[in-house]
Amino acid sequence: MKIKLGLRIFLVLIIILGSFYLRYRDFDKVPFAGESMDEYSYSWVGMSLLKIGVPVGISGIGGYANSISRYENIDNVFQSTAGGNPETLNWPWFDHPPLLGLITGGFAMLKGASNFKETNIYIIRKPMIVLGTISVLLVTLIGWVNFGFLTGFVSGIFYGTMPIVVIGSRMVQGENGVIPAYLAAILFISLFYKTKNRNWLTLAAVLSGVACLFKLSGLVAVLAISLTLAKDNKKYLGQFLIISLSVASLFVVYGLAIDPIQFLTTFVSNSSRFYGIGPESVFRLITQVKITNVKYFTDPVVLIGWLALFGLFFRKSRKLGDGLLKTFGVSWTVMYIVLGSYPHGWYAFPFFPILALALGRVWVLALDFHEYFSGILMLGIAGIGYFLSRMLDINYFQKVATYWKFGIGALLVFSMISQKRKFILVIVLLFLVFLEIHYLNSITVDTWYKVS
Amino acid sequence: MKREIEAGFNWFGYLMFFYVGAGLIIGGGLYFIRSRARKSDFNSLIDSASKWQQLSNNPCKFQIQGEPGDSGKNYIKIRLNCKNSHSDNTLSLNAIEPLTLGGAIKTLASVNMFDAETIINGGHWECELNNKVMNTETVISPMSQINCYEN
Structure with missing residues (x-):
């Protein structure tokens, strides 16, 4: 179904404005001031x-x-x-x-x-709202450029409404600065591959360096794009590395200009921090979501995003976009393991755009390929079920339990035998997003303590 | 030089230009800021009160939640006994300057947002340590329990 450009831009604007509203609402109240100094x-x-x-x-x-x-x-x-x-x-x-x-x-x-x-x-926190909304736009554009408008649209919806992202992106944390920078680098490198215009490569390199000026973990952009170029565009690797690393090294210039001895002492101390995340860091990354160093925030969209990303790992594809998602996913895992120290929740924030893109990708694949349908349906049901359990007391749920169990059962059986999947996938997506927004609206100053 | 430009890009020239330029901008910027900064600006940054925060005339309106566990035994406890309420606080000695009753009251006032002069020079308050009346110059020692009473 071809969507006109004007309508596409309108839909993107809806995502941006909706995402901005969700982030702005109660931005100064939740998370509580002082939960992270x-x-x-x-x-x-x-x-x-x-x-x-x-x-x-x-x-x-x-x-x-x-x-x-x-x-x-x-x-x-x-x-x-x-x-x-x-x-x-x-x-x-x-x-x-x-x-x-x-x-x-x-x-x-x-x-x-x-x-x-x-x-x-x-x-x-106000500048963070702007950076967070820009990140939603970038996720939408990355999906659009690499996989088509529909994938960009669905990815943008997911990233714009994921509760952990909406609330976490308000916080003044380095990762929330790294995210828009590395997303811009992904967008520009995608445009470089599409157009072969070296200006895009230069921009990708600059933004990769800028990501490092928010936090050193921004090196992920340098690593992931270097790995991508090394596969099939080695002749541009030198240009990319020289520009990106020179921009990143401005932190060193800054440090040496202020106090070289203290800068080097801190750098050495920083690299020998207590490794509190331990060997189970990747397991906890997938199974538990924290928003601060002590507060958990279970968001089912994160888990189903991980499952979607792993699905892409197991799928053969020569598409640049699929390769970028896998490379950035692995590169961020490298950064998480190498640079991690204490199990702060915000260390996982940079994974979420990748998960949203993976989820958008597989959701739209399910529209075209029947073999993805049942799996995506189960992911959607998992998310819907969790949000419903937060909304409805289990005793009250008994009133609709019969409809739920037989309805979902019938839907899953139907998914195995019927080709009529597009309508169902759209309904499941809309319902999931509706529940995400409803869950977000229920999180206020008075209910934040209950979130876990 | 011309051959290098014709071949592609002069990376050495780029890096020289980049780092010299960056050094000048960063170094120049820092020099400009530091030349205008006064020595008192540092203290003003960390010790000044917020102009958007109104001081309360009730010293017992707030109290510090939690204990300064990182300070070990280097703390004092101050209880303010107002006419109709009280406020229990534990302060780390690391954050009190000078280490006198006056310094402790001023630190507590900045945290609990009341005017320290209410207690120090107001004339209606009396503070005791181990049942001995203190003045603002009394030096405080770790693990002291101070009680201040509103008359």
């Missing part, structure tokens, strides 16, 4: 860099020559979430590159903030 720390780094030319922030790494303890009680965090320990401020702070802090801290200063206690959560 990193949010303030990043902003303090940017603010101090812009005001006094020295980055000051909270560090969990030893080896800093300068440190001071302070109760920075913003947003009443010491009356709620922060616990009783004062913050230990270190300087010059080199735990992570400063780009995210420059954005949120700089934005706070534009809004009138002049000291650390004025970097309130309702200010510093």
